[in-house]
Amino acid sequence: MTHEDGTSPASPERGRNDIVELRRLTTTELGALFATGRVVVLVPVGSVEPHGPHLPLGTDTTLGEESCARAARELSARGTRALVAPAVAYGVTDYAQGFAGAVGIDAETLTSLLAAIGTSLLREGFAHVCFVSHHLEPAHDAAVRATIARLPEGAASVASPLTRRWGAQLSDEYKSGACHAGQYETSLALAAGERVRDEAWSLPALSISLSAGIRAGKKTFRELGMDRAYTGRPASASREEGDALYVKHVAMIVTEVETTLNLTPK
Secondary structure (H helix, E strand, O other), rough: OOOOOOOOOOOOOOHHHHOOOOHHHHHHHHHHHHHHOOOOEEEEEEOOOOOOOOOOOOOHHHHHHHHHHHHHHHHHHOOEEEEOOOOOOOOOHHHHHHOOEEEEHHHHHHHHHHHHHHHHHHHOOOOEEEEEEEOOOOHHHHHHHHHHHHOOOOOEEOOOOOOOOHHOOOOOHHHHOOOOOOOHHHHHHHHOOOOOOHHHHHOOOOOOHHHHHHOOOOOHOOEEEEEEEEEEOOOHOOHHHHHHHHHHHHHHHHHHHHHHHHOOOO
16 A cells, blocks of 8 residues: 555654654664664643633643644754653643633642653653743742752743743733633634634623733632633634744743753763
8 A cells, every 4th residue: 555655654764753752663763763862752741721712721731732743843954853742731720710721730739740750751762851831820830840859950941921031022912911711812813723613703792811810819700700711812713824923932941941952061
């Protein structure tokens, strides 16, 4: 059996160098890749939580996977071979309590899980592990960052838009804090090929700032007034804006990885 391009399903010439997902490689292929030099691995860290009536519960995971896939290709094009590990799809979701689909784990469990995954990836031969998170809950972000202290110095990094340096480069809606399942995340979902429900285009704009509410001591979406688990302007989202945002997310990941690698001996 052959494909239309003349290659067989097992042909070594068919796109192996284009593979960025770790799970799609065989053990032989991964071993051969390690033999070529340093290989880094990107680990998407997402969540299962409501994103309004229009986005799936796994939106944060999808956005992380898409960012990592684009960044892995960019890193490889720049001379640093990179793969994307299977995502960690559960995170800290305390703010979403009271809505169907808020399936979370506690911060210590998340940190311990990521540290165990990171330790295993480094032991296997990866030169660097970058944890990439699109979930913006403060306790989740802190749990992801706490992982770094449990791994060898210089062996891991975190890429998150909650880092002020990167967040300052994103859209006005993101910087306003009114960005949960709004124009910012809905645009990213569209550019990732996610199915956005038709409700998105009729949802009224909301100006409830998550960051301001958190600083004021609010503990849940409902306390913030997000009765439908969204804020911002989902009806203004577009695939084009999402693609433009991914350019910035890729720059974030690439910079975090390359900066740490440059400080680590080969």
